[in-house]
Amino acid sequence: MNEIVVIIGGGIAGMEAAAQLLKLGHSPIIIEKSDRLGGHVGKWNMLFPDLTPAKKVVDELADSCRDANIFLNTEISSLNRLKDRYNLMLSNGISISTKYILFATGFNMFPAQKKEEYGYGIYDHVVTNADLEHWMNGNADKRMDTSGMKTIGFVHCVGSRDEKARNPQCSKVCCITAIKQAIELKNMYPDAQIYCFYMDLRLFGKKFEDFYTKAQRDHGIHFIRGRVSEVSEAMDGRLVVKAEDTLIGKPLKVSVDLLVLMAGMACNPDSEKIASQIALPIDTDGFLKSSDNIIHITSSAKKGVFYAGACTGPKTVPETLAEARSAALDIHTAIIKER
Amino acid sequence: MMNIFGFRLSASSAIDMDKVDRTLFDKLCAEEPDARRCMSCGSCSATCPAGEFTGMSVRKVLHNLQRGKEREALKMVSSCMLCGKCNMVCPRGINTRHLILSVCRIYKTEESR
Amino acid sequence: MIYQGKQNIWSDYQKEIPDDHWYYVRSCIRQNFFPASEKMFMEICRNVLGKDIYENEHHTTCGGIAYHCDTIPQETVMTIVARQFALMTEAGYENYVASCITSFGNYTEILETWNEYPELEAKIRELLWKACRKEFRKPKHLAHSSDLIYKFRNEIAEKAKFRLVNKETGEPLRVVEHIGCHYAKMFPSKGVGGAEYPYVLAGMIESWGGNVIDYPERRHCCGYGFRQYHVKANRGYSISNTHKKFESMEPYKPDMIITNCPGCPYFLDRWQYVIAEMEGKTYGENGFGIPVFTYEEVAGMVLGYDPWDLGLQLHQVAVEPLLDKIGIEYSPEDKYKGLNKKDIMKPELPSGIRCF
């Protein structure tokens, strides 16, 4: 008998887990609230550090999980537990009973307009990392003035490591994303001066450091250690960015033609909403709480409920995929044990 | 000029990147492309024998030059003894001695300009 | 600039401003700097808007300047404030309205501190009791007097005789709004429109017909900064700040500056003279400066009060070019006439900046 596994979220974690569960002979059901699979990665253009097209990754994953039951445009109306089974009511009227649920609910982009001082949604040429990827995917964006791109600023940690913005964790991927995007923009506008304003550069992953040195040496991207304090719009529409260069302890200002805010990863309120229906614990950082953070990252406090990907905290694409595989294996082991 | 008020306007100490002239630094990078690779770890400053007396720090020199604060940078550079300790400790392998010699050739002090 | 985006933010920072029955406390220094402003505020509240506003002659300083100059400890300033609240309580009011921005900030900070540390509030109650046998209730609403004018800006606009419009061209005047630092920078939610894009003065300007100028250094301090001005050795620092602000707004060619703080109009006004003397530079047209007003003065002006009754002759920067621009009539010969046309004598005119 095929065991049904409900996967909440059709991002890369959900797709990868579904693909693995299919291979292991189970019947995954993906429930995705938007009209397409791929989640955040699906909206991205290129992925660090090898500039792999995001579309390629998403297409490959979608292909490998196409035999799963996929409900798009579907939300979970209610979720409750009955003995060892979970009953889900979906917004499309279908109800499912399953022993196994995988949360692959991912994260939300931190809303950059919350950092008012950076003027997102107020000034004409302020965009987020996601907007930039969207634009690089060929979508028009009137904030991108391609004719006058002489100076570009990147603000790291927008809504990351920011207790006042109630998002105290490091979003892990923004440093390397900023460097990637800076290099991409520099390739498009070789004469542009590009500034990255950072608090710490956290470049932990494979080849990340190479990327950083390349950005410095080959692309001449300027790294300024200091958090941007405020942004103003000058008369000509350029943005005046102020920060302290903490390495020499002096205030610094620069006018830029485009300001890219590296919006961080915030917890997804939807996952909290669903989790609360079966009383799953939430961690202090607002993300779902794993039963422990070292060897049981993919397990929850409830039997049959598993986690994969950024629903438990910021993760990179390869980390998310690895976690999805490991969650699939955990589910498989649990199913075998039950039999 | 001391004036009737007993105080005066002081120039801003802030760095204005809009006014930084990059010509000389670009020239320096053509000589020593690794100049841009500094990650400000501070190893060079900590090991510098001149630094103890004069505050010399290759990191700060590089930093100040990139921020248009040439005067501060050049003052430090003049106390370098070229011993090469910074060269040995730099984790990025920047050829600091060549860098300093190139700075000494490319830049000019205000007096000599 | 995306106006819609700003409106979104303003809608996030709407504070509750009481409609009526206000207990008013004056500023220590405003009456000396711009003497008609507080008088005009009372006049507008009572006679134009018809509100109940009460003030008590026993109130004192809030202790803010001493607090910010580090000359008195926190307990002292809190006890002073507690006494102010006690006076309000005794008078039977619960809507506390401060004329001074630093006071407003001071009250806000103390109320917030008491919320976080109730034991401190208890201690202050005890201290107040020991000191003067008074008890107090915390105000239900705390407002700055500019909040009230903001709230009733449209009523004022309806009754106005003039608009902030250039009479000749019909163009709206370009107005710089300068908010006192202690208004919302410490507690953004306590100010109308928050700290980054405050709306309290911008709202008045918009209702009264002007155009708000958004210049890069709009968030910058006027330069007063208590210790920076009070200690003569630091005054260069104070004026350098003001200078930076003027340099930033200059390209926008502002017609006037409106402020809501006691210190700001004074320093923005007087330092223009000092900068002119030191650097030979003026920021207005034809060798004049940019006139600086308090919001009460501007309200009085649009409502049609006589400029000299508003005390505009005490401004360093000549206001006459602006009055001409708006079309407000005034009699030049009465400028230096006091009450009952008594001659208060014309001051010596500076050389660096044009004045009348």
Next chain:
Amino acid sequence: MRDLYPSGFDSFILPFMIGMTFVLCWCGIGAVRVIAELDREDRKKFFLSFLNPKILGKNIRDWFCDCLFHVKLWKRNKLLGYMHSSIAFGWFMIIVIGHIEVFIYTPERIHRMWYPIFFRYFVAVTESTMKGSFFFFLMDFFLLMILSGIILAMVKRVRSRLFGMRRTTRASLTDLIGLYALWSIFPLRLLAEGFTADISGGSFLTKSLNMVLHSFMSDSMNALPVWWAYSIALGVFMCILPFSRYMHIPAEILLIPLRNAGIKLKHEDKGVARAELYSCPSCGVCIDTCPLSAVPANSRDATVYLNRQLKRHNEKRIDQISEKCMLCGKCSVVCPVGVEGDKIRIAHRSRKKYSIAHDYSLIDEGKFIGNMTEKRRVLYFMGCMTALTPAIRKAVTAIMDKAGEDYTIMDGDGGICCGRPMLVAGRKDAAMEMIEKNTKIIKSSGASVLLVNCPICYKIFKENYSLEGIEILHHTEFIDRLVSEGRIAIDRSETKYVYHDPCELGRGCGIYDQPRNVVAAAGTLVEADVNGKESICCGGSIGSLSLGFDKRKALTENALKHLTCGSPDAIVTACPLCKTTFNRYSDRPVADIAEVTAERLI
């Protein structure tokens, strides 16, 4: 023997005479110029040296050994040595014997410069004597010698490895013209003399050739075109000589007395340096020997190319080459004519202009003087690099403690640089200021021995400091002395050590034996395949100004490859910089000599 032509002249000699006159004028003017470029004191020293019989004797010996016999090349490779000396000495002998023949047979023609060269054309043999045959034999013998050298030279063009050279210089156009002219001179001479051997006489070579030629050519007038060709070849060679590598032939004659007179190189292309430049035979021995050449692209930065660029005044390349060099000094050691590649480079560096001058006013030597209140026998100067290799400092002090030495450390908590790094960068004024400050400290200490463990410091202390009454010792000398005096004893182990000669210590200061004694006392000493004078720079040298970190790896690996060919268990060196550099890439332990000693102290 009698004159064949009463005039004693034929127009074919003109090319030779033009060439000869030209080259003599050129060299004469050149020599005057070189001497004029010396400063007054050096010039005086140069002239006086000729009056000194000792120096004069040395000059003569060097002229013979270096210019004619190429003794250095013989030592390097026998075939290479033979090739050079056969041509040089053979040619010299042909000229000498030619003159002797003229002197004996036609003394009235001795003033005619062309006579000894074209003697066989102008004379006819009258009788056959023993004496005549002897000269004929000698002439043919030396001609054969030269021809054999020429054949070897041709072989070398194709297979230089046979001569122990992996890479040779890339010849310039003038070099090629000169080369082909030189190659053709002697075969043409053979042919010419072969044609006329029946009239003018000859020996085994020429006479035999004459027979062969006559078997199919009867008209002796055929000889004239060949004599023309011989003369033209000579003329071309001499005209091209000043512009080609063959300039080294006359230039070396001047360089030898300059060097023997003890005149130092002061300018990169004037005076001594000019003599050296022109003495460079472009042989390319320096290419293989240069540690930089471990990366093939770097072989264009060898001294031979520096010389070439200096002659061409290609400032950009000169800058590049002179700043890239590690100043290991190996090219100077192996150079057959004694071009001092490292000194030329330093001289060039010192002509660079620096708009930012040094300012050491804040570096206060008083702080160090104040720290040394008690007088000790030994003052130990660690140097900057040792601050980053504390194991060496610990070992040196442990050895001194064991020996009961009375010492103090001059720069235990940071010090003033010795000045050598600045000196080799060509900024002598700045270096002198550091020297002055350190001298003050050293003198105020009252110590009688200055101990250093860094060869870089050691060299400048030895050469540029004036520390009268204070003995300057490198720690290798110091430890060797302690061992031989019995003040310390080393427990010998079975470990196989290879000793790496640091450039500044070996070639720089001539210290080769003391460290080997110490290493041999601690274990088995094996030698690297190139060692001593030809030891390969570790790649970490402060001598190079422009060589980046990433470019040095290959050099270090190459040095390690040579060091470890005897499969040693560990590498021993005597320089903190070599130690750090080797440690980075070595597959076996690298230790300073002091560490090895301290570890095995009994």
